[in-house]
Amino acid sequence: MAMKSLTRKLVSCVILDLDGTLINTEGVVEDVLKVFLVKYGKQWDGRGTLNRTGKAPIEAAASIIEDYGLPCTTEEFMTDIAPLFSDCWSKMVALPGAERLIKHLHNRGVPIALASNSPKASIETKLSYHHGWKERFSVIIGGDEVREGKPSPEIFLEAANNPGITAGKAAGMAVVAVPSVPNQTHVYSCADEVINSLLDLHLENWGLPPFQDWIEGTLPIGPWYIGGPVIKGYGRGSKVLGIPTANISPNGFSDILSVSASGVYFGWAGLSTRGIYKMVMSIGWNPYFHNAEKTIEPWLLHDFNEDFYGEELRLAIVGYIRPEANFPSLDDLIKRIHEDRRIAEKALDLPLYSSYKGAPYLITPLVQDDR
Ligand code: RBF
Ligand code: MG
Numbered sequence: 001m002a003m004k005s006l007t008r009k010l011v012s013c014v015i016l017d018l019d020g021t022l023i024n025t026e027g028v029v030e031d032v033l034k035v036f037l038v039k040y041g042k043q044w045d046g047r048g049t050l051n052r053t054g055k056a057p058i059e060a061a062a063s064i065i066e067d068y069g070l071p072c073t074t075e076e077f078m079t080d081i082a083p084l085f086s087d088c089w090s091k092m093v094a095l096p097g098a099e100r101l102i103k104h105l106h107n108r109g110v111p112i113a114l115a116s117n118s119p120k121a122s123i124e125t126k127l128s129y130h131h132g133w134k135e136r137f138s139v140i141i142g143g144d145e146v147r148e149g150k151p152s153p154e155i156f157l158e159a160a161n162n163p164g165i166t167a168g169k170a171a172g173m174a175v176v177a178v179p180s181v182p183n184q185t186h187v188y189s190c191a192d193e194v195i196n197s198l199l200d201l202h203l204e205n206w207g208l209p210p211f212q213d214w215i216e217g218t219l220p221i222g223p224w225y226i227g228g229p230v231i232k233g234y235g236r237g238s239k240v241l242g243i244p245t246a247n248i249s250p251n252g253f254s255d256i257l258s259v260s261a262s263g264v265y266f267g268w269a270g271l272s273t274r275g276i277y278k279m280v281m282s283i284g285w286n287p288y289f290h291n292a293e294k295t296i297e298p299w300l301l302h303d304f305n306e307d308f309y310g311e312e313l314r315l316a317i318v319g320y321i322r323p324e325a326n327f328p329s330l331d332d333l334i335k336r337i338h339e340d341r342r343i344a345e346k347a348l349d350l351p352l353y354s355s356y357k358g359a360p361y362l363i364t365p366l367v368q369d370d371r
Contacts, residue, residue, distance in 0.1 A: 017114075024093055036080070061074045092126055176191060231249050262323065264322050272363075281296065
């Protein structure tokens, strides 16, 4: 994506945000708000997400009260909602690439700091569910440790005011934004670079030690195992485009879907009565087609003679190729998808990936044991 090359700086230390950058706070907060609003006879409709993200809890609360016209004060709101959050911390899972980034920078001796608008106590609680994170930060600054939270620069200056990090401050700061709200990249236009997920962070662009785990244009992930009956079969929809995807229902995988970066993945696909095939897939909104819902669209790399609508399809997702993108024309989109296919087909022959072809999950049991 766009990078302002003129303003690019060589970076010697990194300050990370927590909510929506390293963990999926927003998804968990949404689930709590859904339950909470019912108390006031209101229904959650996704309103105001952008007004809340990145704000301190008290300001976020004020914006919900305003967005939904709730008859309470921010203090009452905070007191009432607190118990609902108490058992939610463990659901705030690592976003794609977060763990990898923290470990990599730490291993390579690059100092990392955490600067979050959350109060220090919440940061500590959230981090306690992520083994090995806290110790890797040289400094952690919460919203209650500065006079003014973000967007005031104070929190970043405070985080940088640390022996290991002063050097970075002296060099000036460059900002890479990882939007947690889809299709709102324009909101982040003052960043030096906007990326879809931390998987797309290219550290060498910033003078930092590059990740070593990309191999032949692919990044090993997972494996994730998902499956279900084919709801849009081969031979329908995009067969006209030469891309016969076989959608499975996203219902039941909302956890994986909500935290997986929209993009192109690959792996192995098992069809109950037919066999195991190479597979390349998209997870996302398909911006070219303006889809309203995130979809899972595996393309089984085999010439089938007939449709397999309704059959059980099992997937082992083992690698990542690229972020979802919008293309100027359908022709460009199709060309790129065929390029993805070639990358996946070749990569799946590497032992690193081919070993998952034998995963027991790919084979559907003939008799379902429901006990
Ligand atoms: N749709 C997009 O709008 N942008 C993409 O970057 C994109 N990448 C895809 C990659 C693969 C491997 C596959 C199978 C599909 C991708 N799609 C993408 C979705 C594609 O538009 C869709 O599968 C069909 O064209 C019709 O639903
Ligand atoms: Mg944030």
